[in-house]
Amino acid sequence: MGYTLNFGAVWRDFDLLLAGLALGLGMAIVSILIGCVIGLVAAFAMISKQGWLRRIAGTYVTVIRNSPPLVLILLAYFALPQVLGMRIGKLEAFIGTLAIYAGAYLTEVFRGALLALPGGLREAGLAIGLTERQTKAYVIVPVMVRNALPALSNNFISLFKDTSLAAAIAVPELTFYARQINVHSFRVVETWLVASLMYVAACYLIAAGLRQLEQRLAIPR
Amino acid sequence: MMELTEFFVQLWIARWAVLKGLGITAFISLLAIVLGTLLGIGVGLVLTYGGRVSRLVARIFVDYVRGTPVFVLVLASFYLLSEVGVHLTAFQAGLFALTIFCSTHVGENARGALMSLPRGQMEAGKAIGLTFPEIFIYVLAPQALRQALPTWVNTATEIVKASTLLSVIGVAELLLTAKEIIARNFLTLEFYLFAGLLFFLINFAIERGGRYVERRVALPN
Numbered sequence: 001m002g003y004t005l006n007f008g009a010v011w012r013d014f015d016l017l018l019a020g021l022a023l024g025l026g027m028a029i030v031s032i033l034i035g036c037v038i039g040l041v042a043a044f045a046m047i048s049k050q051g052w053l054r055r056i057a058g059t060y061v062t063v064i065r066n067s068p069p070l071v072l073i074l075l076a077y078f079a080l081p082q083v084l085g086m087r088i089g090k091l092e093a094f095i096g097t098l099a100i101y102a103g104a105y106l107t108e109v110f111r112g113a114l115l116a117l118p119g120g121l122r123e124a125g126l127a128i129g130l131t132e133r134q135t136k137a138y139v140i141v142p143v144m145v146r147n148a149l150p151a152l153s154n155n156f157i158s159l160f161k162d163t164s165l166a167a168a169i170a171v172p173e174l175t176f177y178a179r180q181i182n183v184h185s186f187r188v189v190e191t192w193l194v195a196s197l198m199y200v201a202a203c204y205l206i207a208a209g210l211r212q213l214e215q216r217l218a219i220p221r
Numbered sequence: 222m223m224e225l226t227e228f229f230v231q232l233w234i235a236r237w238a239v240l241k242g243l244g245i246t247a248f249i250s251l252l253a254i255v256l257g258t259l260l261g262i263g264v265g266l267v268l269t270y271g272g273r274v275s276r277l278v279a280r281i282f283v284d285y286v287r288g289t290p291v292f293v294l295v296l297a298s299f300y301l302l303s304e305v306g307v308h309l310t311a312f313q314a315g316l317f318a319l320t321i322f323c324s325t326h327v328g329e330n331a332r333g334a335l336m337s338l339p340r341g342q343m344e345a346g347k348a349i350g351l352t353f354p355e356i357f358i359y360v361l362a363p364q365a366l367r368q369a370l371p372t373w374v375n376t377a378t379e380i381v382k383a384s385t386l387l388s389v390i391g392v393a394e395l396l397l398t399a400k401e402i403i404a405r406n407f408l409t410l411e412f413y414l415f416a417g418l419l420f421f422l423i424n425f426a427i428e429r430g431g432r433y434v435e436r437r438v439a440l441p442n
Contacts (some may be wrong), residue, residue, distance in 0.1 A: 066424035113346035164290035
């Protein structure tokens with residue numbers, strides 16, 4: 001072996017790693033918010049009476065869930081600008097892709113939560129004189145989202161880990177800086193130890209925080 | 222129309238490279254799934270039936286790996302292992318990362334499936350004089366397999382998706398092959414889409430195959 005640990009180089013650039021971690025978190029938050037909107041729309045499409053809506057949503061979910069996110073990211077960043085004839089920023093391309101990727105998973109989450117709701121809920125909304133749309137917005141979605149929260153938390157954590165892929169298109173997040181420090185300082189073991197521990201700690205804290213949130217928002221029984 | 226013809230001409234020129242990339246993707250994914258599953262069953266057994274210390278070690282291993290993005294695992298294996306004296310090719314380092322990743326997912330899955338079995342199964346096995354390996358093989362595993370199958374199929378598709386990350390460390394799998402072809406002919410959209418389609422088809426086949434097996438092995442009720 002003969003490898004002596006020396007964390008000096010990593011500590012010197014620790015603020016970069018922290019900034020990278022913050023950027024990753026930010027990207028994950030924006031992505032999941034957009035992804036939730038996509039997921040909600042697609043989930044209602046999945047359970048709609050219109051066959052074509054169900055087919056479109058179903059195809060979206062199947063195609064995206066079975067495609068590697070890295071390929072989608074490269075497509076969005078390198079190929080899409082050719083088609084649109086305009087440049088897309090790294091960040092926009094990455095967040096957009098991640099949102100679409102998350103949307104496919106969230107569609108399944110929301111669809112499951114919608115199907116698990118008792119039918120009486122919708123009928124109760126209609127019975128007190130709400131329109132179909134109002135029932136959805138004020139009765140069904142609030143209950144459904146609270147039931148879906150645990151699955152939503154899991155998705156957020158895996159989305160946060162997926163932000164490491166942004167390093168592949170040189171978005172300066174944690175993995176990107178870790179690679180940079182690795183290459184510049186050759187403190188290989190220290191760099192990856194610290195970077196992975198930062199991910200693990202962040203995931204752990206996020207999970208703990210989201211569990212708190214779940215308890216606060218839980219439907220009292 | 223011109224572009225489509227051009228794409229097929231270029232695809233024909235690169236046909237052997239594409240096939241080779243596809244082969245490497247399939248080979249490394251398959252190997253990682255098989256090795257990761259074997260290792261993961263061991264991890265699952267330790268998590269479920271291990272003593273306090275071994276359980277704690279397995280728990281830390283699983284949580285650490287699952288809290289780290291696969292991309293970081295891949296990069297860390299690639300840079301780190303050679304640094305501490307284990308000299309691996311990019312292919313081997315990538316295989317190592319994917320196998321470890323797979324084993325933690327299978328481990329959690331196996332633990333969940335084993336825990337869901339009623340205690341009486343184990344006791345019944347002991348009562349008729351079976352040893353632990355015999356109980357596991359003849360009593361627990363067949364029942365746990367049914368439980369674990371859907372999640373295991375999911376893990377398999379995750380591994381295929383994660384195999385694209387090896388393109389970054391220079392394993393000439395399908396995505397890196399696509400990148401190389403694009404560097405030659407600049408058909409960015411076409412070849413990324415084509416690579417994405419192939420990955421989708423692999424995963425779609427796994428998903429459908431998994432569902433077929435699930436139906437075949439389901440208990441009649």
